[in-house]
Amino acid sequence: MATAQVGVVIVGAGPAGLVLGNLLLDRGIDCVILERRDRAAVEGRARAGFLAAHSVRVLTEHGLSAGLLARGKTHTTCLFRSDRGEFTLDYGKSGLGEPHTVYPQQELVRDLIAEYLRRGGEIRFGAEAEEVAGEAAGEAAEGRVRVRGGADVTGRYVAGCDGHRGIGRAALTAHGTRTARRDxxxxxxxxxxxxxxxxxxxxxxxxxxxxxxxxxxxxxxxxxxxxxxxxxxxxxxxxxxxxxxxxxxxxxxxxxxxxxxxxxxxxxxxxRSDVLESPGAGRLWLAGDAAGLISPSAAKGANLAILQAELLARALEGALAHGDGTGLARYAADCLPRVWRAHEFSHWMSGLLHGxxxxxxxxxxxxxxxxxxxxxxxxxxxxxxxxxxxxxxx
Ligand SMILES: Cc1cc2nc3c(=O)[nH]c(=O)nc-3n(C[C@H](O)[C@H](O)[C@H](O)COP(=O)(O)OP(=O)(O)OC[C@H]3O[C@@H](n4cnc5c(N)ncnc54)[C@H](O)[C@@H]3O)c2cc1C
Known part of the structure; x- marks a missing residue:
């Protein structure tokens, strides 16, 4: 049995799913977020802390940055120590660098949930998605998500924002999408x-x-x-x-x-790092760690999640509000060069930090x-x- 169809079923209330949900509501697209854990667990999960300037711009443009602008701290330097002494690198001074905003991920998640609910969005906490119907990655007319112990939820699209062990990724790889990975x-x-x-x-x-x-x-x-x-x-x-x-x-x-x-x-x-060769197909599209996991050596994961949520929101708006699927067709080409550049730098940092x-x-x-x-x-x-x-x- 299926519940009524929405525009987008989002699986996962991490940074990717919550930014996507907020941006879709902004564009008048209805969505529901399914999150397997309870609200307190989601809001208490400490992980990232460094937001790149691009992430802050995206959040600000969409009215999602009040908390981080009020309580975040700006950083423009980092320090290196070894047996040869220490030095400070002022990356903010270079014309090419921009400041980081230090703001704990759990506080950002808290702000994003509050704003999503204020905008009238629906989140079902304790709703574990068991499976995205395999055909969603093919020619299906809708996306269908099976929920443990509950009714199926259907949407015109499904956004897998459920992290690197999620079911969205599993459905895509079962459909033939390959992964590039490195330990x-x-x-x-x-x-x-x-x-x-x-x-x-x-x-x-x-x-x-x-x-x-x-x-x-x-x-x-x-x-x-x-x-x-x-x-x-x-x-x-x-x-x-x-x-x-x-x-x-x-x-x-x-x-x-x-x-x-x-x-x-x-x-x-x-x-560990990995990247799906394509972050979506048919009715199923991924963002964040679901589409690729990046080692934390350069603090890029949450920032890539925000970037991908922004690109995916735009592509889904094209498909749902204007009947134009070219944004979705281009989503991989829009994301992957930037994702790979972040991986290249993260790999470089790993080589610097680990002898x-x-x-x-x-x-x-x-x-x-x-x-x-x-x-x-x-x-x-x-x-x-x-x-x-x-x-x-x-
Ligand atoms: C120790 C550590 C430090 C880090 N530091 C940084 C940093 O400084 N800067 C940075 O940019 N990145 C950092 N990262 C990476 C960053 O935290 C992740 O990249 C980011 O959380 C990815 O967001 P996401 O929304 O894609 O996935 P997640 O945050 O993993 O969210 C996925 C959500 O989906 C839910 N879910 C999973 N499966 C299901 C299911 N079947 N049904 C329903 N819900 C489901 C999960 O409960 C979770 O809430 C760090 C990571 C770690 C581990």
């Missing part, structure tokens, strides 16, 4: 602590024990990353071990102490290249411009 072979322990940032800027530390990162989130919360062996469990990392390792890799003996606080969350992230472990000739060679890249970034204006353009662009 970067590195894992991070991602830690959220109840302490103010210890540095003015994002901090990247290169160390023989592995990478460590410092990212501000709010005045009272900081995210840290520690490169850790693949297969490590969060439980292997006591608070003591985390702070000791952070102090060693961020070289606090040389550069000053970190502000301590309780560990609020710890999770292990395996750095190979071990004492073999090849490992020593890899680490020497890593330091040569860092030195070039410290001294070459051309290299700094490359960094600024790609670090802040999307």
């Amino acid at each position: 970067h072979g590195v894992s991070w322990l991602a830690v959220l602590v109840a302490a103010p940032p210890s540095l003015e800027a994002v901090g990247y530390a290169l160390h023989e024990r592995g990478f460590a990162g410092h990212m501000a989130r709010t005045a009272a919360v900081t995210r840290y990353y520690l490169q850790c062996p693949r297969g490590t469990a969060p439980a292997d990392w006591s608070e003591d071990r985390i702070w000791t390792e952070l102090a060693t890799r961020l070289r606090t003996a040389e550069f000053g102490p970190l502000r301590h606080g309780a560990v609020l969350e710890k999770a292990v992230v395996d750095l 190979p472990a071990g004492e073999e000739d090849e490992a020593r060679y890899g680490r020497a290249l890593q330091y040569a890249r860092l030195e070039s970034l410290r001294t070459s204006r051309t290299h700094q411009d490359f960094f600024a353009e790609n670090y802040t662009g999307i």
Whole structure:
């Protein structure tokens, strides 16, 4: 049994689904968002924090930036540390770089949900989509989503915004869409602590024990990353071990102490990237991590999700409001070059941040290249411009 058909059934209330939903409502297109978790869980999920200027522009154009403009913090520099000292790179100074706005993803999600509901949108929390009918990626006349324990929901289109393990992606790949993927072979322990940032800027530390990162989130919360062996469990990392390792890799003996606080969350992230060769077909179109997962080394994931939601909203408006499918036909060509450019930079950052472990000739060679890249970034204006353009662009 199916419920009444809407314009677009959106699966997933993350940044991609919520931006898409808001932009569709703006254009007078009715939609429903299906989200498998409850509202509190969705609004409490801490992940990204760095919004590129393009993302802020999109959100502002559509009346979605009041919270981030009021409470977000602007960053234009980042700091690199190694056994050769530290330097600050002022990417905002380059004519090619733009500021980042630091605003926790869960706060953005909260704002987007509130605004979507205020605009009259419908979100069904606790509604887990089990399957998008396989024919949606082919010649079907409608998109049909099966909901666990509930009635099917049908729409003229389905937008899979349900992350990289979602059912939207599964339906497309079952229909023959191929994936390009890479395992970067590195894992991070991602830690959220109840302490103010210890540095003015994002901090990247290169160390023989592995990478460590410092990212501000709010005045009272900081995210840290520690490169850790693949297969490590969060439980292997006591608070003591985390702070000791952070102090060693961020070289606090040389550069000053970190502000301590309780560990609020710890999770292990395996750095992997993939891109679907086409982010949609027929009645089914994907945006965000569903269309491609990007390793967090350059903080691009949420920004790509916002970019794709913007492009998809425009394409769906063409199809639904004007009967013009050319935007959907062009969606892949519009997205993929920008997605691949973000992946290229993210891959470059991964090479900068992670030296190979071990004492073999090849490992020593890899680490020497890593330091040569860092030195070039410290001294070459051309290299700094490359960094600024790609670090802040999307
Ligand atoms: C530790 C960490 C740090 C990061 N830092 C940054 C950063 O600084 N900057 C940046 O740009 N990116 C960052 N990212 C990446 C960013 O968080 C993601 O790219 C972003 O969340 C993608 O948004 P999305 O909407 O595509 O997917 P998600 O945020 O994953 O949302 C998908 C939603 O779909 C729901 N869902 C899934 N399956 C179903 C189903 N079957 N039925 C119904 N609902 C379903 C999920 O519950 C979820 O709410 C980081 C990621 C991590 C893990």
